[in-house]
Amino acid sequence: MGEEVKMRECEANGDEERVALWEIGLPAADDLTPLSQPLVPPELASAFSISPEPHRTILEVNRASQNTVSNIRGAGGGGLLNALSSNNFKSYNEDRARDSMVVEPEPEPEENNMDPDGSGSESRKLRKIDSGEADSALRAENFGDDPSARTLKRPRLVWTPQLHKRFVDVVGYLGIKSAVPKTIMQLMNVEGLTRENVASHLQKYRLYLKRMQGLSSEGPSSSDQLFASTPVPQSLHENGSGAGGGGSGGSGSAHGNGHLGMPIPGPYHPAAGPMVPMPVYGHMGMQMGNHHHHHGFDGNISYNMLQQRDWSGNNYGSVVSYPHHPQHVTPPNDNM
């Protein structure tokens, strides 16, 4: 991924520059298809004693990746890898500090489930306390109106073209039938991504598909910039051969994917690193002219790259900028 986008030297007030810049920042369809899984080089794999079995299904690989990740980290291979689970967001600011440019998307609303010694580490996922008072009441009463504590809420997830591409790939891979939020979320393997996030997006995506079917050869309207950027797999038109396992269990190797040349599956090589959404507060985390060496192997994709969506608004001039603008400024992650 060498030439992602051309930097534009627009200033903060370059609003009038309403040219067709949007498509500049939009990677080609081929370009943003790192979704294919063969992302882990053989040599690397062998270096870590990883035996990539082709038989495995995505879910299994994903699951196993958690362990693998640990191994890799231990080996000191790349600091980029986070010891994250499929879907928990607690180990956020652990290695964000230094060479790892991964930052947690957002502060977690829940209690600080610090796990100092790692007891009960892995398969733990945060869950809302249950019914009734729990969630709303807790937030309302417990936290009341004291901003100092942790009244912070997760920033809205921004579905970048890359993220959406991943989403579409997974959905296409699963087939309509199996494409349910939970499974999609798991296969996407994006840190911080919740089932709700996916469900919401899936809803919109379905509406889009429906809308598209209704119209005969009508190109996507201007409203569908995101969806328009990603071709919809024909797999979606058919039924997915049920993924047996469905959710967490097993998993059928049967993919609704009827594609012959397109082996989507690639929910990314989970083993090497899940996609890590990285909200960049303030302006930019890194400048183009300042890249450090980046081998082709970029296990993790960060929001830095994911945020490149100029078509969304008028944030020209900066490579990345957080959709909204929290109250913080650029994180001190300038050491690389």
Next chain:
DNA sequence: GGTATAATAT
């Protein structure tokens, strides 16, 4: 898990 609706961002 799916849909309706609220909240928020642009």
Next chain:
DNA sequence: AATATTATAC
């Protein structure tokens, strides 16, 4: 103010 996007409630 309107609309698009995401979150949350049901």
